[in-house]
Amino acid sequence: MSLSPFHLAIPVYDLPGARRFYGEVFGLEEGRSSSQWVDFNFYGHQLVIHQQPKTAAQDSVHSNPVDGHDVPVPHFGIILGWEQWEALAERLKSFGVSFVIEPYVRFKGQVGEQATMFLFDPCGNALEFKAFKDMSQIFAK
Missing domain, CATH: 3.10.180.10 (2,3-Dihydroxybiphenyl 1,2-Dioxygenase, domain 1)
Incomplete structure (x- = not known):
């Protein structure tokens, strides 16, 4: 089965903490970035973490x-x-x-x-x- 890579952008309110988590803990390769977002190679797919204020959904599960x-x-x-x-x-x-x-x-x-x-x-x-x-x-x- 041949799959096309997906792109997923998610909100993070702590960009440095999330960058460490995905980069160091998961060991994902980092791609392009800015002061507001970071791309990661998520097992062949593009995961982007975007700086954003904390949302209500992140407060309650x-x-x-x-x-x-x-x-x-x-x-x-x-x-x-x-x-x-x-x-x-x-x-x-x-x-x-x-x-x-x-x-x-x-x-x-x-x-x-x-x-x-x-x-x-x-x-x-x-x-x-x-x-x-x-x-x-x-x-x-």
């Missing part, structure tokens, strides 16, 4: 129940290969990242088996990172 967990909404993320997901989970733990939903495996041993984890960046943007044992199951019903 909405969540929906999924498999006994409170999943923050909205959220964004990426689907990684299984080993890449495991390595990222270990990297984030080594940086002392606090998870909203700790890394775990859903549907273990079943069709659609997937690993997932949720966390917030320093400015309250929710992220989810997933991996599927069988990538052909991403859109399965």
